[in-house]
Structures are given as structure tokens and as C-alpha cells.
Amino acid sequence: MELLAPVGSIRALYAAIASGADAVYLGLDCFNARAKAQDFTVQNIDGYIDLCHLYGVKVYIAFNTAVKEKELEELDNYVAACTRADAFIIADLGALDVFYKYDVPLHASTQMGVNNLEGALFLQKKGFSRVVVARETAKEDIVAIKKNTSLELEYFVHGALCVSYSGSCLLSSMMSGDSGNRGRCNQPCRLPYVSGICGKEGYLLSPSDQCLITKLEDLGKLGVDSLKIEGRLKQPHYVSTVVSQYRAVLDGTKADYGRVSELKKAFNRGEFTCGYIYDDTKEIMSPKVQSNIGVSVGTVIASDKRGITVRATDALTDGDGLKLLFNGKEAGGFAAKIIKKDKNIYLLAAKGEYPKGTDVRKTLDVRDAEEEIVPDKLKISLKVSVGDDYAVTATAKRGDISATVASSASEAVSSPLYEQDFMQAFSRLGDTPYVCTDFRAELGTKNVFMPRSSLNAMRREVVGMLTEKLLKAYEGHMQRCDYSNCNTAAVKLDDHAERQIIVNTDNLDTIKRLKGEKIIISYQIYDFSHFLSQIDIFLGLIENTFSVYLHLPPVVRGDEMRIIEEVLEKCRGRIDGILCENYYTLTLGEKIGLKTVAGIRLNAFNSHFAKHAGVNGYICSPELTLREIDDMKQDCYVYAYGILPVMTFCHCPVQVSSDKRCADCAYRGDFYYHDKKADYLIKRTKIKRCYFEMHNASVVDISSKADKIRYNLYVNMVNCKRDPLEVVHSVTLGGESQPGSNCAHLFRGVK
Numbered sequence: 056m057e058l059l060a061p062v063g064s065i066r067a068l069y070a071a072i073a074s075g076a077d078a079v080y081l082g083l084d085c086f087n088a089r090a091k092a093q094d095f096t097v098q099n100i101d102g103y104i105d106l107c108h109l110y111g112v113k114v115y116i117a118f119n120t121a122v123k124e125k126e127l128e129e130l131d132n133y134v135a136a137c138t139r140a141d142a143f144i145i146a147d148l149g150a151l152d153v154f155y156k157y158d159v160p161l162h163a164s165t166q167m168g169v170n171n172l173e174g175a176l177f178l179q180k181k182g183f184s185r186v187v188v189a190r191e192t193a194k195e196d197i198v199a200i201k202k203n204t205s206l207e208l209e210y211f212v213h214g215a216l217c218v219s220y221s222g223s224c225l226l227s228s229m230m231s232g233d234s235g236n237r238g239r240c241n242q243p244c245r246l247p248y249v250s251g252i253c254g255k256e257g258y259l260l261s262p263s264d265q266c267l268i269t270k271l272e273d274l275g276k277l278g279v280d281s282l283k284i285e286g287r288l289k290q291p292h293y294v295s296t297v298v299s300q301y302r303a304v305l306d307g308t309k310a311d312y313g314r315v316s317e318l319k320k321a322f323n324r325g326e327f328t329c330g331y332i333y334d335d336t337k338e339i340m341s342p343k344v345q346s347n348i349g350v351s352v353g354t355v356i357a358s359d360k361r362g363i364t365v366r367a368t369d370a371l372t373d374g375d376g377l378k379l380l381f382n383g384k385e386a387g388g389f390a391a392k393i394i395k396k397d398k399n400i401y402l403l404a405a406k407g408e409y410p411k412g413t414d415v416r417k418t419l420d421v422r423d424a425e426e427e428i429v430p431d432k433l434k435i436s437l438k439v440s441v442g443d444d445y446a447v448t449a450t451a452k453r454g455d456i457s458a459t460v461a462s463s464a465s466e467a468v469s470s471p472l473y474e475q476d477f478m479q480a481f482s483r484l485g486d487t488p489y490v491c492t493d494f495r496a497e498l499g500t501k502n503v504f505m506p507r508s509s510l511n512a513m514r515r516e517v518v519g520m521l522t523e524k525l526l527k528a529y530e531g532h533m534q535r536c537d538y539s540n541c542n543t544a545a546v547k548l549d550d551h552a553e554r555q556i557i558v559n560t561d562n563l564d565t566i567k568r569l570k571g572e573k574i575i576i577s578y579q580i581y582d583f584s585h586f587l588s589q590i591d592i593f594l595g596l597i598e599n600t601f602s603v604y605l606h607l608p609p610v611v612r613g614d615e616m617r618i619i620e621e622v623l624e625k626c627r628g629r630i631d632g633i634l635c636e637n638y639y640t641l642t643l644g645e646k647i648g649l650k651t652v653a654g655i656r657l658n659a660f661n662s663h664f665a666k667h668a669g670v671n672g673y674i675c676s677p678e679l680t681l682r683e684i685d686d687m688k689q690d691c692y693v694y695a696y697g698i699l700p701v702m703t704f705c706h707c708p709v710q711v712s713s714d715k716r717c718a719d720c721a722y723r724g725d726f727y728y729h730d731k732k733a734d735y736l737i738k739r740t741k742i743k744r745c746y747f748e749m750h751n752a753s754v755v756d757i758s759s760k761a762d763k764i765r766y767n768l769y770v771n772m773v774n775c776k777r778d779p780l781e782v783v784h785s786v787t788l789g790g791e792s793q794p795g796s797n798c799a800h801l802f803r804g805v806k
Contacts, residue, residue, distance in 0.1 A: 056275055056282050058305060059115070059209065060298045063287035064094045066428070068103060070295040071112075073430040075302035078113035080144060081287070082238075083137070086130055087117045088146070088166070088222075089287040090238035097136040104139050108529045109488055109522065110430060113141040117287075119164040121236040121660040121676065122150045124686040131156070141533060142185065146236075148657075149664035151181065155538040160184040162209065166236070168221040168656070171611055172199040173639035179204050181667060182541040184534070187211075187283065189221040190265070191331045191705040193612040194277055201278030208278055212271070213297055214285025215324065216262040216339070218244045219702035220610055220746075223656055225677065226701040229751050234678055234805035236658060244702075245345040250712035251727035251734075257342035259711050259728060260702075266318055266327035268301055269310045289322060292423040296321035319350040320417060335716075336706040343383045349376070349418035353401075355409050362394060362405045365415050371401055376419030381410055388418070432490035435521065439477045440497040447505060449481065449513050451521040453489075456528055458520035462513050464503040471502035480510035487518055548690060549650075549671045555767040556783060557652070557674075557692060559606055559634070565772050565779045566596055572783060577634045577652075579606035579773060583618050583742045587625070594629050602631045607643075608740050609636035609656050609703050615742040623647055632671065641668060655694060656703075662687040674769045677755070677799040681764065684801075693764055694799055695757045695786040697771025698736060702749040708737055725774065736774055750774070756796035761789035764801070 060076035062068045071079045083100060084093040095103060100116075107114045116137045122130055131153045134143065138157050145154060146166035154161055162185040163169060163178045170192040178186060185207035188197060192210075201208055217224065224235050226243050233239040244260040267274065271282065282305075284297050300318055304310045319327070325341025325348065328334050353367035365371075375391040386409060395402040438450045445466060450459045464472075474496040482491045558569060559577040566576055576597065580586045586593070597603045605626065611619055616639075623633070623643065632650030633640055635657060644651040653659055653673035660676050674692040675684055677699060684693065708728070713721035722745075727734045733752030740746045754775070757764055768786055772779050777793075784790070792798075 056271070056280060056305065057113075058298065058301055059281050059283045060294055061214075061284055061286040061289065062294070063089060063091075063289070064291065065103070066291040067287075067289070067294045068107075069430060070291040070428040071298055072107065072110050073428050074295045074298035075306075076112060076298050078115060078141070078281070079107060080115040080117055080283075082117040082119075083133055086120050086122065086126075086133055088119045088164075088235075088238040089117075091288060097133060100137055101139065104137070105522075105526055106488065108139075108526055109433060111529070115142045115144055115162060116140045117144040117164070118150070118154075119144050119146040119166055120238050121234075121658055121678070122147045123679070123683055124661045125683075127153060127661060127663070139530070144187070146658075147660060147664075148181070148667045149659065149661040151667050152542065152663050155182070155542045158535040158537065160534050160536050162187060165189055165211070166222050168223060168609065168637050169200075169639075170221070171196045171616060171639050172203055173616065173642040174637060175200040175204050175206055177638045177642045179206055180541075182536060182538050184536060185209055185281070190216060191220055191610065191612070194332050195613045197277045197279065197332075207280040209281040209283050210274060210279045211265065211285055211330075212267040212274070212282045213301065213318070214264060214289075214322075216265050216328070216330070218260045218262050218340075218704065218706070219749075220705055223609070223658075224702050225699065225751070226749070228678055228800070228805050229699065229701060232800070232803065232805050236660075236676075236678060237805055239806050246730060247345075248728040248730050248735075250708070251729065252709065252712040252721065252723075255342075255712050258345040259340075259342050259708065261325070261341050261345040262339050262706070263325035263328040263341040264323055265330045266315065267329055267333075268304055268314060268318065270329060270333065271301070271304055271310070286322070290424060291428055292420075292426065293321045295428045296423070316350050320420060322347050322418075323349055331705055336710040337716075339706050340711050342711055344380070344385050346378075346385070347376075347418045348378050348380060348385075349416045351414055352377075352417040353399075353415040355379070355411060355413040355415060356400075357411065358405075358408045362403050363409050363413075365401045365403060367399045367401055367415070369417065371403075371417070372421055374421035375417055376421075377403075378416045378418045379409055380414040380416060381412075386413060430488075432484075433488050434492045435489045435518075436493035436495075437481050437491050437517075438495045438497070439481060441499050441501055441503050443499070443501070445501060445503055447503065447513070449517045451517045453521060453525060456521070456524050458517050458524055460513055460517045460520060462505070462509060464505045467502040467504035470504065472498075472504060474498065477510070480507065481514045483511070483514065484518065487522075489518065547669055547671050548665050548673075551690060551767070554765075554787070555672075555692070556770060556787065557604070557634075557768070558770045558772060558779060558783065559697070560772040560779070562772070563593065563596060566601075568779050569783070570600055572601075572780070574783065575602045575604060575631075576600075577604045577606045579634075580608075580622070581738065581740050583622065587618075587622065590622075590625055594626065597629070603629075604632045604634045604650070604652060605630055606634040606654070607636065607640050608742065608746060610705060610746050611637070611639060611742065612744060615744065618742055619643070623649070635670070641670070645669070652692070655700075659691070662689050665689065665691075672767070678805045679800060680804040681801045683804070684766065690767060692767040692769045693757070693801070694755055695764070695768035695770055696775075696782055697755055697769075698774055699751040699755055699771075699799065700748045701735075701751050704737075704747040704749065705744075707745060708747055708749075738774065754793050754796045755799050756786070756792040757798050757801065758785040758790040759792040760798055760801070761786055
């Protein structure tokens with residue numbers, strides 16, 4: 056299996072190579088999901104690709120953000136500068152036209168949310184050669200994708216987890232305008248919240264970091280091809296530690312306690328979890344802590360005005376990062392300043408008092424942080440020979456690849472060159488990735504002379520030629536793709552003589568109230584078992600009334616797909632289409648012959664999305680401004696009214712709140728998480744497993760701006776108490792917006 060390392064800086068790149076990564080992934084200073092990592096640019100990326108390739112390390116460039124219409128040309132300039140990379144990681148389906156111009160393999164980012172075979176099949180048809188499956192993907196789905204597609208599978212094995220499904224989240228965007236879809240997430244999931252179920256307070260949206268170093272053999276059996284480490288914003292010592300530990304296990308050593316301890320010391324949020332395919336909510340979520348707690352190195356045995364006295368189990372150094380936990384909760388943290396030391400007893404300067412028994416944890420070993428990590432030089436051999444015609448020939452060789460240059464010398468009059476002179480000149484490789492480990496000189500009987508400058512020029516030329524040959528040999532084995540058959544789809548958007556209104560609801564009474572209106576009903580199923588028991592009532596209610604779409608969930612795992620297909624089969628011929636929140640639905644729509652409208656989770660950011668998705672309509676991203684929607688010049692839907700879903704959970708927030716397990720379920724209906732400013736509705740979807748949506752605190756309502764918006768409209772009546780007829784008339788004809796409402800980003804935009 057490939058070991059894939061995160062690189063957010065040049066120092067981290069060196070650390071990844073030095074520690075044994077097979078491949079690295081990085082982004083430039085634009086269009087990547089880690090906007091703060093900006094060491095790599097259009098101007099320098101080629102050189103760093105060369106460096107990696109010389110070491111046999113693959114380079115995957117992340118272009119995994121949503122791209123606005125007017126940014127597509129700029130994106131093309133960035134992509135064109137990176138065409139010697141091994142692959143591109145992309146998240147925006149609408150950007151495919153840019154990537155199809157080049158022959159670089161495409162990897163589907165985890166933000167595309169693929170977690171089942173149907174979603175993988177859709178992206179395979181679009182020319183992707185690899186899918187970074189969602190962290191929430193079930194074992195049986197990994198096996199099914201591997202067995203039934205030609206796709207490579209990449210899986211996150213270590214690092215931070217997004218609490219929202221596949222990183223699809225609007226919470227940061229709606230709070231501050233800093234969009235996670237644009238690489239600027241402010242991580243509001245790491246803030247404290249209070250549960251409305253029982254008043255529990257804590258970091259209720261904060262998962263532990265994932266660590267699968269003990270599961271590598273199992274992942275290989277499932278069909279995983281690449282093991283991805285998270286952490287492009289982490290320090291070089293983190294990259295070095297994590298990569299080297301996983302490298303050692305892949306190479307055959309045991310994943311023992313010592314290795315896990317080293318990983319905890321590098322970065323560890325809330326102890327480690329083995330993630331969704333191995334652990335339950337209790338192990339995944341970490342409501343007591345939200346930042347790095349490192350590894351335990353001692354206990355507080357006394358505390359006074361001088362500081363704290365610690366009995367240490369590991370050596371401490373001035374500058375070490377320390378985090379103190381009491382009863383599992385964060386009590387404080389600081390950089391170590393040692394006042395006094397007696398064997399393993401340390402007196403540390405600290406403000407405040409800490410109870411006896413407080414756990415002292417090392418979050419940073421200052422010696423590791425200061426260490427400069429560079430890859431070993433590549434070993435080459437050099438040979439110099441002098442011919443009868445005073446021709447000097449230099450040959451550099453690495454493996455079975457060699458380069459030779461020749462230059463003329465003259466007969467030495469007084470100061471002939473000796474072997475040590477050639478050795479000195481040709482071994483000066485400090486500004487190159489090479490070190491000479493074998494030098495030979497065959498000078499014959501001629502006394503020759505060459506200026507030092509000529510010798511240096513020969514060295515530079517032969518080493519440069521060797522580098523060129525090594526890179527050419529590497530590139531000769533690189534995978535390349537032909538996308539000529541992928542870029543043939545035509546836009547399927549339905550033409551409408553009149554404005555279209557989609558009303559999304561989970562309430563049959565809402566459907567009754569809207570009879571006679573020229574609208575499309577999108578029916579959102581929250582309990583599939585209940586819906587199947589009531590399906591005849593539903594079908595009778597919609598008969599000969601509206602165009603009706605079923606709003607399918609964004610997450611479907613394992614044998615839940617059979618339930619989705621059963622629902623669609625029972626509705627065959629009675630509904631017009633499906634509202635799609637994940638790519639699997641596009642495969643189902645084509646298979647069953649239903650129209651498709653893309654929901655907000657498919658994140659339509661530009662006009663090319665519709666062509667590549669093959670949809671009949673789409674709701675444009677609620678992160679776009681009205682002017683940016685105008686740039687798209689398409690007949691799309693605008694999110695006009697409703698409580699905006701901002702997160703989807705595959706863990707159980709009820710368990711986080713109540714400390715109860717599934718067998719003793721504490722779910723009694725919709726509930727709220729609260730922060731200092733607002734309340735966030737949480738609503739359950741149940742197929743076989745339970746999934747939860749968290750909604751924004753305020754309602755979207757464009758009524759007061761209705762005269763400025765000429766597009767089709769999407770009205771979400773889920774959990775809205777107003778009369779649906781009144782809402783439809785208000786957003787189409789204009790009126791007073793609901794107090795405390797907003798227009799999403801239609802008039803403010805995101806960064």
C-alpha cells in the first residue's frame with residue numbers, strides 16, 4: 056500500500072521524503088482546501104516536483120476547493136503549471152473542463168463524499184482513476200467499490216476528523232463568511248456547545264483524532280491502495296513522526312504501544328479513535344477536549360505560588376509544550392520552564408493552582424520541533440578518464456542510469472592535475488541532491504591541465520544531465536490519461552417558460568395545503584421504515600397534482616442502498632425525479648430513468664457543473680452571491696427560504712448528549728445544540744442507521760429582496776411553522792422577510 060503524506064510547507068516536504076513517504080499531497084497558494092499553507096507557488100512548484108521525483112516520491116496537487124465562474128481561467132493557469140505532477144485531487148465537478156485539457160490522473164477528493172459503489176461508478180465514468188473515500192465509508196462499501204470498479208481507493212488513516220460528513224459543512228461559512236469549501240474553515244466544531252437533550256455542556260461537535268496504525272493489514276485486505284495522513288497545517292516534526300511510524304509498520308515492524316505513544320506525542324486530540332468503520336460514537340467523539348493533549352508524562356503532586364511540582368515519567372525540557380487535564384477536562388497549558396529538578400521530580404513555573412493528581416501531558420517536544428529534517432543525499436558514482444588526445448570524460452551514474460560529458464584539456468607545463476584534484480572538483484555536490492560515494496580516476500600517462508572553472512562546469516553539466524535522465528526515466532513510468540471520451544456530455548437542464556418553485560417538505564399536510572399551486576414538491580424522507588408503511592397514502596395524495604421529487608439523503612451505507620432502491624421502485628411511474636445530495640443519486644436516476652435536481656450538498660459553484668453532473672436542474676450553492684450566480688448565465692434554483700442544513704453527522708449526537716447507547720435510545724424527536732449566541736436544530740434521518748442534520752440558527756428568507764431575484768426558487772419548509780402558501784407567495788411576489796432571517800450569501804459572499 057502507498058503511504059501518502061501531507062505537505063503544507065517546504066520543511067514538511069523534506070520531512071515527508073526523509074521519513075519514507077511513497078507520495079505527498081500539497082496545494083499551491085490558491086484553489087486548495089488549506090488556504091493557510093502557501094509555500095508552494097506557480098513559480099516554484101516545478102522544482103519541488105523534480106525533487107520528489109528524484110527520490111521516487113509521487114506528487115499529488117490538491118485543487119480541492121469550489122471554483123466560481125470567473126475563477127476558471129485563473130484555475131487553468133495554476134493547473135497548467137503543475138502538469139508534471141502525478142495526479143490532481145479535485146472536489147469541484149464543474150472544474151472538470153479545465154482538468155480534461157491535460158493528461159494528468161484525477162483523484163476525487165473526500166469532499167466529493169463518495170461512500171458507496173453507486174457514487175464511485177458515477178465518478179469512474181467521469182474519468183477519475185482514484186477516489187478518496189469518505190471517512191464514514193463502511194467496510195462492505197470499500198470492498199464493493201474495489202471489486203466492481205477499476206478505481207484506486209485512498210483512505211484516511213491518521214489525523215483530524217471533520218465532524219460533518221465528508222467535510223461537507225456550511226457552519227463556518229454561515230458564521231463568518233470563511234468557507235470550508237474554499238479552504239478557510241474557522242473550525243466552529245471545536246467550540247463548546249450545550250445539548251438541549253439534557254443540558255450537557257462540552258465540545259459536543261469535536262471528534263478525536265483518528266489513528267489506524269494497528270489496522271493496516273485489515274485495510275489492505277479490504278482493498279485500500281493508499282493510506283492518507285491528514286495534516287497539511289501541521290508542523291514538520293508531526294509529518295516526520297507520523298510518516299516514519301506508519302512506514303515502519305508497513306515495512307514489517309509491530310504497531311506496539313511505543314509507536315502509538317510517539318504518535319500521541321506528535322498530535323493527539325482527545326486520545327485516538329479508529330474511526331467510523333471500527334468505533335462507535337463514544338470512541339469517535341471527544342466532548343471533554345478539543346485540542347492537542349499529547350501523551351501523559353507525569354502527575355501534579357503539589358501546587359503553590361512558586362508553581363507546580365510534577366512527578367514525571369518522561370524527561371522534560373525547557374520549552375516543551377504541556378497540557379494539564381483534571382478529570383479528563385482541560386485545566387490549562389503552557390511551555391515548560393524548569394525552576395528545579397531532582398531526579399524525576401520537577402518544579403515548573405505555572406500561574407494558578409492545579410489539584411493534586413492533575414495529569415501532565417506533553418504536546419510538544421521542543422527538541423523535535425527544532426530539529427531540521429532533510430532527506431539523505433542520493434548516492435551516485437563518478438568516473439573521470441583522460442584520453443590520448445587530452446580529452447577528459449566524466450561519467451556520473453545512479454543505478455543503471457548514467458550521463459557522460461567530455462571536454463578538452465591541454466598538456467600540463469608545470470602543474471598537472473592529479474586524481475585528488477579531479478576528486479575535489481567533482482565531489483563538490485553540496486548544492487545538489489547527490490553525494491558521491493564512489494570516485495574513480497583513470498588518468499593514463501598524460502600530464503593534463505584544465506582550469507578549475509572548466510572542471511566545475513563539467514561537474515555541473517554531468518550532474519545536470521544525470522538529473523535530466525533520472526527524471527525522464529521516472530516520467531516514462533508515470534500514469535497518464537486520455538479524457539477525449541469524457542468531455543462529450545451536453546447540458547440537460549430543462550427549459551422553463553415560467554419560473555419554477557420547488558417546495559421541500561417532510562409533512563403531508565404541507566402537500567395538502569399547496570394543492571392547486573404551480574410548484575414542484577420535493578418530499579424529504581426522514582424515517583424510511585415509516586415512509587414505506589405509509590407510501591400508499593403518500594402516492595395517493597400526490598396523484599395527478601404536482602411534479603414530485605423524492606429528496607434522498609446524502610449518506611447511504613451498506614445494505615441501506617437496497618432500501619433506497621425499494622422506495623424508488625415502489626414510486627416508479629408515480630414520481631418525476633429525485634433531489635440529489637450525493638453522486639450516488641445520479642447513478643440511481645440514470646438507472647431508473649428519473650429526472651435529477653442537484654441539492655446544495657453537491658455544491659454547484661459554476662455553470663459547468665450541470666453538464667458534468669448530467670442533471671435536469673440544480674440549486675446553486677448558498678455561498679454564491681447573486682452577481683456570481685448571474686455570471687453562470689443558467690436557469691438554476693436559488694435557496695429562497697428555509698432553515699439551511701449546515702452539517703450531516705454519521706455519529707450519534709444523542710449518545711454524546713445522553714451517555715446512552717443505541718439499545719437504550721434517548722432520541723425523542725428534534726432537539727437543539729446551543730452556543731452563546733444561537734440555537735442549532737438537529738434532526739434525525741433513519742434508514743437502517745441513524746444520521747443527523749444540524750441546521751443553521753437563522754432562517755433564509757429572500758422575501759424583502761424578491762424583486763431582485765429572477766431565478767427559480769427552492770423553498771425548504773422542513774421545521775418551518777409558517778403557512779407554506781404564505782411563504783411561496785412571499786418569496787415570489789415579495790413581502791416582509793421573517794425577523795432575524797438572512798439571504799444566505801446572496802448579498803455578502805464568502806472568502
